[in-house]
Amino acid sequence: MRSFHVDSGAGIAGLAVREHDRPSPGPGEALVAVRAVSLSFRELMILRGNYVLPVRPDVVPVSDGAGEVVAVGPGVRGVAVGDRVTAAVFPYWRDGRLDPDLLPQLGGSLDGLLTEYAVLPAQALVPIPAHLSYAEGATLPCAAVTAWNALTGVRAGDTVLTLGSGGVSLFALQLARLGGARVVATTGRADRVQRLRALGAEQVVDRVAHPDWPARVRELTGGRGVDRVVDVVGDVEASLRCVAYQGEVACVGFLAGVRPKLDTGSLFAAGAAVRPVAVGSRAQFVAMNRAIEANRLRPVIDRVFAFDQAVDAFRYYESGEPFGKVVVTIGS
Known part of the structure; x- marks a missing residue:
C-alpha cells in the first residue's frame, strides 16, 4: 500500500509517497480501504507550520476521508466488513464538550487518510448517507x-x-x-x-x-x-x-x-x-447525516483529482479558486 507523509511546516513540496505493508486492525479497530479524501484549510495550516494543535512528525495528512471497511479487530461492534464509512476528525470525541483528553485528531497528532488503507478506531466511524458517493462522503467530516x-x-x-x-x-x-x-x-x-x-x-x-x-x-x-x-x-x-x-x-x-x-x-x-467552533463530536456528525439523508442534500464539489495527483490537488486548493470542496480519489 501507499501513503503520503509530511512534516509540519514542510509545505506542499514536502509531501512524499511511501510504500508500506498493509496494516491489520487491533482490538476495537477497523481497517478501511480509503476511496476518497477532501482538503480543508487546516491541511494548509499544517503544511505551513501554523496549525494550533500538535502535529506528529512524518504524519499521514488529511483528516477527511471515506472508504469501505475491509477488516475489523477483536471486540468491534456496530461496524462490519463492507460498510461505507467516514470518520470523525476527533475520533475519541463521542458527545458533549471537547475536553483536552479528546484532542487527538486525524491528520494531526494521529495519522490521517491520504493513504490507501487506514486503521481507525471503530467508535469513530460514521456511515455515509446512502445517496452519497465516496467522494461526496469524504467532504463531510470537517467542513460539514x-x-x-x-x-x-x-x-x-x-x-x-x-x-x-x-x-x-x-x-x-x-x-x-x-x-x-x-x-x-x-x-x-x-x-x-x-x-x-x-x-x-x-x-x-x-x-x-x-x-x-x-x-x-x-x-x-x-x-x-x-x-x-x-x-x-x-x-x-x-x-x-x-x-x-x-x-x-x-x-x-x-x-x-x-x-x-x-x-x-x-x-x-x-x-x-x-x-x-472546533469541528464537532461524533454525535453531531450522526445527527447531521440524518438530516442530509432525509433531505438528500448533495455536497458541492469543485474538482476531483486522482491519488497520484494529490500534490496538484493541494496546489489547486491553495490557489483560492475552488467553489466548494476539492477531492482526491483513491483506488477503485
Whole structure:
C-alpha cells in the first residue's frame, strides 16, 4: 500500500509517497480501504507550520476521508466488513464538550487518510448517507460538521450570514436552508453571486461592490442584523457589526497569519455572543447525516483529482479558486 507523509511546516513540496505493508486492525479497530479524501484549510495550516494543535512528525495528512471497511479487530461492534464509512476528525470525541483528553485528531497528532488503507478506531466511524458517493462522503467530516456545529440553536425563520464560498460556508448555507433559516451570503467575486443564489441564498452581498459590506448586511435585514454569523475569516469586529442584538457569531477560524482582534466595547455594544467552533463530536456528525439523508442534500464539489495527483490537488486548493470542496480519489 501507499501513503503520503509530511512534516509540519514542510509545505506542499514536502509531501512524499511511501510504500508500506498493509496494516491489520487491533482490538476495537477497523481497517478501511480509503476511496476518497477532501482538503480543508487546516491541511494548509499544517503544511505551513501554523496549525494550533500538535502535529506528529512524518504524519499521514488529511483528516477527511471515506472508504469501505475491509477488516475489523477483536471486540468491534456496530461496524462490519463492507460498510461505507467516514470518520470523525476527533475520533475519541463521542458527545458533549471537547475536553483536552479528546484532542487527538486525524491528520494531526494521529495519522490521517491520504493513504490507501487506514486503521481507525471503530467508535469513530460514521456511515455515509446512502445517496452519497465516496467522494461526496469524504467532504463531510470537517467542513460539514463544523457548519452543523456553528448553526447549533438556529431556528426556522432565523437569518444566517455566511462568508465566501469555501467548504464550511457552502455547507452552512445548505444546512441552514434545510432548517428553514434565511441566508445572506457574501462573496468577493461577482461571478459567484448567482451560484450562491442557486444554492439557496436569499440575498448575496458582493464585497467589491459594497466595501462596507456589514452596513449592506444591516440594510438587507432592515437594520436588525442577522441571528447567526458563521465567521470563517476571523474578522470578529466586522461580524459583530452584522449580528442582531443577542445573536451569535460562530467563530470557525481565521485567515493564516491573521489573528482575530476584538474590542470589548464592540462586543458589549452588539449584545451578542462570540462562540469558537472546533469541528464537532461524533454525535453531531450522526445527527447531521440524518438530516442530509432525509433531505438528500448533495455536497458541492469543485474538482476531483486522482491519488497520484494529490500534490496538484493541494496546489489547486491553495490557489483560492475552488467553489466548494476539492477531492482526491483513491483506488477503485
